Amino acid sequence: MTEPVLENDLRATVRSIPDYPKPGIIFRDITTMLGNARAFRRAVDELVQPWAGMKIDKIAGIEARGFILGGAVAHQVSAGFVPIRKKGKLPHKRVSVTYMLEYGEDEIEIHADALVAGERVVLVDDLIATGGTAEAAVKLLRQLGAEVLGACFVIDLPDLGGASRLRDLGVPVRTLISFQGH
Ligand code: AMP
Numbered sequence: 001m002t003e004p005v006l007e008n009d010l011r012a013t014v015r016s017i018p019d020y021p022k023p024g025i026i027f028r029d030i031t032t033m034l035g036n037a038r039a040f041r042r043a044v045d046e047l048v049q050p051w052a053g054m055k056i057d058k059i060a061g062i063e064a065r066g067f068i069l070g071g072a073v074a075h076q077v078s079a080g081f082v083p084i085r086k087k088g089k090l091p092h093k094r095v096s097v098t099y100m101l102e103y104g105e106d107e108i109e110i111h112a113d114a115l116v117a118g119e120r121v122v123l124v125d126d127l128i129a130t131g132g133t134a135e136a137a138v139k140l141l142r143q144l145g146a147e148v149l150g151a152c153f154v155i156d157l158p159d160l161g162g163a164s165r166l167r168d169l170g171v172p173v174r175t176l177i178s179f180q181g182h
Contacts, residue, residue: 006046011177013039014155025182028155030065030126043176044072047152048122050174051077056149057119058082062108062137063089065126069154073124082114082121084137095143099136108133110140117145127155128175129182131162138171150174157182 013033020027033039047069048056060082061070067083074081087096087107094109115121121141128134134151141148148171156163156175160182163173 006042007177010039010043010154014177016179026179028127028157028179030154033154034068040072043154044069044076046176047124047154047174048073048077050152050172051122051149054149055120056122058115058121058146060084060110060114060121060123060137060141060146062123062125062133066124069126070124073122073152077122079122082110084108084110084140095140097136097139097143099132101132102130106133108136108140110144112144115141115144115146119146120149121146122149123151123171125151125153127157128153128162128166128173129157129160131160131165134162134166135169138166138169155179 013036015029015032017027056077056079058080059070059074061067063085071081090109090111093112095112096107096109098105098107123137138148150172152174154176156178158178166173
């Protein structure tokens with residue numbers, strides 16, 4: 001659990017947009033948080049707080065908002081950055097994993113040489129909902145032999161169970177703000 005002051009301060013910088021991208025979904029828009037210098041810095045500092053002082057080789061960010069946060073986090077902890085992208089975007093030899101969505105399936109990829117076995121990696125994205133995307137990302141990282149130290153997200157939607165799903169895989173999870181519902 002994060003301290004209430006941090007959670008309240010950060011929550012106020014996230015914009016909630018009802019019925020986007022489809023009816024019934026409340027889109028949690030972090031562009032307003034990113035545009036606020038103090039909130040952006042605070043979020044980046046707090047995301048990796050559980051691993052402060054530990055050696056982190058790589059930060060892996062999930063396309064696309066995980067790139068913005070993950071790049072800043074990587075700089076902050078002096079780690080390299082590894083992009084995990086939607087199918088068809090990475091130019092070199094790739095490893096892919098397919099995962100289920102509410103309707104249908106999707107595929108994410110990582111460069112096969114993005115990591116060497118035994119490297120210590122923290123996964124970053126803006127939000128965890130069902131955890132399907134993050135679970136697929138953990139599988140990719142582990143397939144390359146990475147040691148996944150943990151995963152961090154600015155926003156948790158706990159009713160969708162994603163954080164518990166990742167913890168069940170043995171991945172420690174850090175989230176900064178939570179919103180009830182979908
Ligand atoms: P999931 O795989 O269900 O955990 O979905 C996580 C991914 O979908 C993240 O990359 C999020 O950016 C995006 N996402 C899911 N639900 C929302 C939401 N309500 N608002 C903003 N982004 C969302």
